[in-house]
Amino acid sequence: MPLSRHAQSWIKGIAYRCGFSLRRLRTASRQGSSGGDFMGAVRPLLHKADPYQGFDWQSYPEDASGWGSDSPAFGELVETLRPRRIIEVGTWKGGSALTLASHAARLGLDAEILCVDTWLGALEMWTDLEDADRHGALALKHGYPTLYYQFLANVCRAGRQGMITPFPVPSVTAAQWFALRDVRADLIYIDGSHEEEDVYQDLVSYWDLVRPGGILLGDDWGWDGVRLAVQRFARENGLAISHRHDKWELRRDV
Ligand SMILES: C[S@@+](CC[C@H](N)C(=O)[O-])C[C@H]1O[C@@H](n2cnc3c(N)ncnc32)[C@H](O)[C@@H]1O
Numbered sequence: 278m279p280l281s282r283h284a285q286s287w288i289k290g291i292a293y294r295c296g297f298s299l300r301r302l303r304t305a306s307r308q309g310s311s312g313g314d315f316m317g318a319v320r321p322l323l324h325k326a327d328p329y330q331g332f333d334w335q336s337y338p339e340d341a342s343g344w345g346s347d348s349p350a351f352g353e354l355v356e357t358l359r360p361r362r363i364i365e366v367g368t369w370k371g372g373s374a375l376t377l378a379s380h381a382a383r384l385g386l387d388a389e390i391l392c393v394d395t396w397l398g399a400l401e402m403w404t405d406l407e408d409a410d411r412h413g414a415l416a417l418k419h420g421y422p423t424l425y426y427q428f429l430a431n432v433c434r435a436g437r438q439g440m441i442t443p444f445p446v447p448s449v450t451a452a453q454w455f456a457l458r459d460v461r462a463d464l465i466y467i468d469g470s471h472e473e474e475d476v477y478q479d480l481v482s483y484w485d486l487v488r489p490g491g492i493l494l495g496d497d498w499g500w501d502g503v504r505l506a507v508q509r510f511a512r513e514n515g516l517a518i519s520h521r522h523d524k525w526e527l528r529r530d531v
Contacts, residue, residue: 313459314488319362319391320442322458329429329438337430342410345468345496346372350524354492355380360388360463364455364486366448366479367399367469367496368392370414370424371431371441377466378437391462393444393451396425399470448475452482461488467495476506484514490531498525 354360355377363381365374374392381388402411415422425445432441444451448469455461465483470476480493487493497503498520507525511518516527 314461315459319389319458319460323391323442323444327438328443329433332426332429332433334430334433337427339431339434340427341370341372341375341431341435342414343369343372345523347376348373348522348524350494350521350526351376352380353521354464354494354526355384355386355388358463358490358492359384359386360491361386362460362462363388363390363464363466364393364460364462364483365390365466365468366393366451366483367467368394368396368428368443371428373466373468373496374441375431375435375437377464378435378440381440382437388440390441391444391460392428392441393446393448394425394428394469395447396428396445397422398424400472448479449482452479452486455486461486461491463488463491465491465493467493468497471497471500471502473502473506476503477510480506480510484510484527484529487529489529491529493527493529494521495525496523498523 351373360381363377365377368374371392374390377390378388381390398411398415402408402415406412414427415424416427417423425443428443432438444454446454465487467476467479467483469479476495484493495503495507498507503525507518507527510516511527519526519528
C-alpha cells in the first residue's frame with residue numbers, strides 16, 4: 278500500500294535527523310511514488326507560537342520602503358496564477374510581500390505567503406556603512422540587525438498577519454526544509470542576495486519547488502550577478518527567460 282504524503286514527509290524528517298543527506302532522500306523520493314506536494318498550511322509546521330502575538334507594532338514608524346516592491350508584475354501574476362502558496366526569497370521590510378498579499382486579498386484568494394529572509398542584509402547592505410537606505414535600515418542594536426521587527430510592524434499595520442509567514446533562515450536552508458516537507462509553490466519570487474553564485478544556488482534550490490505551471494520570478498535583471506546566474510541556469514536547464522515589467526521569469530511546464 279503506498280504511503281500517504283504526510284507519512285512520507287514524516288519518514289524523510291526522521292531519516293534526515295538520523296544523518297541521511299537531503300540529496301539521497303530526494304533521489305529516493307523521486308524513485309518512489311512521491312514527487313509530493315503538501316497541500317496544508319505551512320505556518321503551523323514552522324511556528325509553534327503566532328509570530329505576531331503581542332508584538333508592539335505601533336512603536337515602529339510606517340516604512341515599507343524597498344526596491345521594485347510595487348511592480349505591476351505582481352498583480353498580473355497573482356491574477357493569472359491565482360496562487361494558493363507563494364514563497365518569497367528576500368523580503369527586507371516586506372514591501373513586495375505586502376503587494377502580493379494585497380493582490381491576493383483583492384481577488385479573494387486564500388493564499389499563504391512564506392517569506393524567507395535572514396533579515397541580516399545582503400552584501401550590498403554591509404559595504405557602505407553611511408548608506409542610510411541599506412546599512413542604516415538594518416537598524417543595528419548592539420551590533421545585530423533589528424530590521425525583522427520593522428518587517429513585522431509593516432505586516433501588522435497592513436493587517437496581513439493571516440497571510441504572511443516569516444521564515445528567518447538562509448535561503449538554502451529554507452529550500453532544504455521545503456523539500457523535506459514537500460512544500461511547493463505556484464509562485465516563487467527570488468530577491469535575496471544578488472551575488473552570482475548565491476543567485477545561482479537560489480535557482481538550483483528553488484526551481485524544484487515550483488509547482489507544474491508555476492513561475493519563478495526575480496528582480497534586478499540589471500545586476501550582473503543576477504543576470505549571469507539566471508542565464509547560466511536557464512541555459513543548463515533548457516529554459517526560456519522572459520521579462521515582465523521590471524522582473525524576469527522562468528515558467529515551469531505543466
Ligand atoms: C533586496 S532585499 C529584498 C527586497 C524586497 N523584496 C522588497 O520588496 O523590498 C534582499 C533581502 O535578501 C536578504 N538575503 C540576502 N541573502 C540572503 C540569504 N542567503 N538568505 C536569506 N535572505 C537573504 C537580505 O537580508 C535582504 O533583506
